[in-house]
Amino acid sequence: MATKRMNVLRGVTAAVILLLVGQQAVAADLPEIPYDPQEAASVEWPSPWQIRLRALGVSTEDSGYVNAVPGSGLSYSNTVTPELDISYFFTDNVAAEL
Numbered sequence: 374m375a376t377k378r379m380n381v382l383r384g385v386t387a388a389v390i391l392l393l394v395g396q397q398a399v400a401a402d403l404p405e406i407p408y409d410p411q412e413a414a415s416v417e418w419p420s421p422w423q424i425r426l427r428a429l430g431v432s433t434e435d436s437g438y439v440n441a442v443p444g445s446g447l448s449y450s451n452t453v454t455p456e457l458d459i460s461y462f463f464t465d466n467v468a469a470e471l
Contacts (some may be wrong), residue, residue, distance in 0.1 A: 423468070425458040 430453045441447050462468040 396443050421462045423458075423460040423462065425456075425460075427456050427458070429454045 378459055430451075433449055459471045460468045461471070
């Protein structure tokens with residue numbers, strides 16, 4: 374009985390090993406991918422220029438009070454102002470805004 378169990382165990386072990394080895398990919402099985410050194414060297418860097426178009430809104434509160442400069446004629450109101458920003462980035466974190 375012990376001999377029969379050993380034979381079954383050996384058979385199962387051999388089957389598992391054949392399944393594992395038979396499923397492995399070998400380098401010869403892999404498709405050959407052509408290597409183009411020009412393609413690897415041509416990296417497209419982002420532009421250092423940034424252009425933004427946005428709107429700047431000023432909202433006043435009705436309950437507030439502003440001391441105006443006497444005789445200046447200055448006033449305040451709710452306004453929306455368009456804004457165009459052009460920036461040049463020297464590094465990833467340092468830029469000059471025009």
